[in-house]
Amino acid sequence: SYELTQPPSVSVSPGQTARITCSGDILAKKFVYWYQQKSGQAPVLVIYDDTKRPSGIPGRFSGFISGTTATLTISGAKVDDDADYFCYSKESSDNQGVFGGGTMLTVL
Amino acid sequence: QVQLVQSGAEVKKPGAAVKVSCQASGYTFTSHTLHWVRRAPGHGLEWMGWVNAGNDNTKYSQKFQGRVTLTGDTSASTAYMELRSLRSEDTAIYYCARDVVGAFDYWGQGTLVTVSS
Numbered sequence: 138s139y140e141l142t143q144p145p146s147v148s149v150s151p152g153q154t155a156r157i158t159c160s161g162d163i164l165a166k167k168f169v170y171w172y173q174q175k176s177g178q179a180p181v182l183v184i185y186d187d188t189k190r191p192s193g194i195p196g197r198f199s200g201f202i203s204g205t206t207a208t209l210t211i212s213g214a215k216v217d218d219d220a221d222y223f224c225y226s227k228e229s230s231d232n233q234g235v236f237g238g239g240t241m242l243t244v245l
Numbered sequence: 246q247v248q249l250v251q252s253g254a255e256v257k258k259p260g261a262a263v264k265v266s267c268q269a270s271g272y273t274f275t276s277h278t279l280h281w282v283r284r285a286p287g288h289g290l291e292w293m294g295w296v297n298a299g300n301d302n303t304k305y306s307q308k309f310q311g312r313v314t315l316t317g318d319t320s321a322s323t324a325y326m327e328l329r330s331l332r333s334e335d336t337a338i339y340y341c342a343r344d345v346v347g348a349f350d351y352w353g354q355g356t357l358v359t360v361s362s
Contacts (some may be wrong), residue, residue: 155325170348172290179340179355180282180290185348223290231321234280239289 139163139228141237147245155211157240160223161186162205167226169207173198175220184209211242219244247271249279249341249353256359262329265356267341268335274322275299279345281315281326285337296324330358 141161149155159169171184182191184200187207197212211218224237250292252266260275281293294305298317314327324341339356342349 142263168347172349174290179352180349182348182350221289225292233306234292234295237294245286
């Protein structure tokens with residue numbers, strides 16, 4: 138099986154920078170995607186292809202990758218960013234998708 | 246505009262099967278694979294598999310292989326997820342999501358499936 142590892146929780150004050158990591162061997166060969174999920178809502182794509190931001194996603198969201206570790210950075214976090222964040226990738230040989238365990242971001 | 250509209254909540258007994266639908270609109274249904282993802286209470290997102298209604302290709306998570314079937318009806322622009330031999334651990338919200346070159350850009354609203362005796 139393929140694994141992506143995230144910290145269970147990250148906590149910052151409003152205006153601070155939040156960094157959420159995602160580690161896994163498959164990230165050396167495949168893109169990582171980041172999803173935000175707020176309570177009671179469907180997930181939303183915030184970063185794709187490691188570093189790209191979809192239209193409509195605020196500029197404070199950015200992605201970075203080095204080797205087998207990807208990082209989602211939220212610069213100047215807002216209370217509205219309080220949510221669960223999941224990284225996602227897929228194994229190259231058989232196209233199996235995998236999510237990280239998720240990180241609960243608290244902004245208060 | 247692109248929309249994915251899922252069927253309503255279901256309550257099933259252990260051992261039963263459930264079939265959830267996902268009706269697509271606003272784009273060419275056969276041009277994108279649709280993935281299914283679930284989130285159980287107290288757990289994270291879990292990838293289940295994908296279906297390409299254009300060529301009937303599917304791919305399943307090893308965890309659900311043999312218990313899940315993903316299909317697509319091109320005439321109705323609707324994808325289906327059937328999960329069999331339900332157990333309490335399958336209680337979750339099930340989502341369909343459109344794949345655009347690897348990214349899930351649009352998601353259904355989710356369908357709550359409750360498995361309880």
